[in-house]
Amino acid sequence: MATSRSSSRSNSRALAYLESRKNLAGSACGVVGVGLALTGAAGSLWPLVVVGLYAAGALIAPPERVAPPEFDPSEQLGVLREDFGRLREYLAEVELPPAAGGKLTELLELYGRLLDPGWVADVLAADPESVHALSRAVRTDVPESVDTYNRARWWNRLQPGTVPPERHLERQLSVLFDEAERLTAGLHEVETRRQQTHTTYLEERGRS
Incomplete structure (x- = not known):
């Protein structure tokens, strides 16, 4: 029972990250890295270039805004x-x-x-x-x-x-x-x- 709940929470966090601004920005920068790799500009280190660009994009993306609770x-x-x-x-x-x-x-x-x-x-x-x-x-x-x-x-x-x-x-x-x-x-x-x-x-x- 506890394992099932833990797994459900992990899946929810994973889905939330996939939809987050950080992942979207990192993915966009990673695509640029893939483009550099395809043109040969990244050389043999293209995997590191792609990962580095993804990480840079995720870092510069604005943090997710958590809406404050509303009180009636x-x-x-x-x-x-x-x-x-x-x-x-x-x-x-x-x-x-x-x-x-x-x-x-x-x-x-x-x-x-x-x-x-x-x-x-x-x-x-x-x-x-x-x-x-x-x-x-x-x-x-x-x-x-x-x-x-x-x-x-x-x-x-x-x-x-x-x-x-x-x-x-x-x-x-x-x-x-x-x-x-x-x-x-x-x-x-x-x-x-x-x-x-x-x-x-x-x-x-x-x-x-």
Whole structure:
């Protein structure tokens, strides 16, 4: 079984090389060497000339280009939606102070509107930097903020008088909300430019 697979892979590699640019270029140069041999220009060393020309052609041929993998942005958002669902389940089990809880609710609603399947999510998927920023917030920033709050709250009970941990949590959530609003504004700007571009195109077409 293993021998059969190994043989199949070897045959595939051999066929791939026969069709490669290196082999085609080397063969073309080798044909030139055969022509020199037939005319007698290569002398008695014509086999070495043919092999040398083939090797030279194979060396100067451009390398084969391996196409990079294609990633479907919609699939990335699908995975992110699943992670967002797990985040919401986790947060539903956590007790937060009212102010922080209200800010977190606003933040999650904004994330949810961006991730809801539809044309908004399509605009988001077309912007890798925005997808990265939202992924970082959902998978790292929000859970880290809530978890560190819970840990600090326990320590604060042992050592009262320090800065209340809910203050830090509120500040962190405010920063994340501002970041999400900037992200949303950036996507809105993309759509605005798209509309303006279409207006310009129609006006120029009308003048022509």
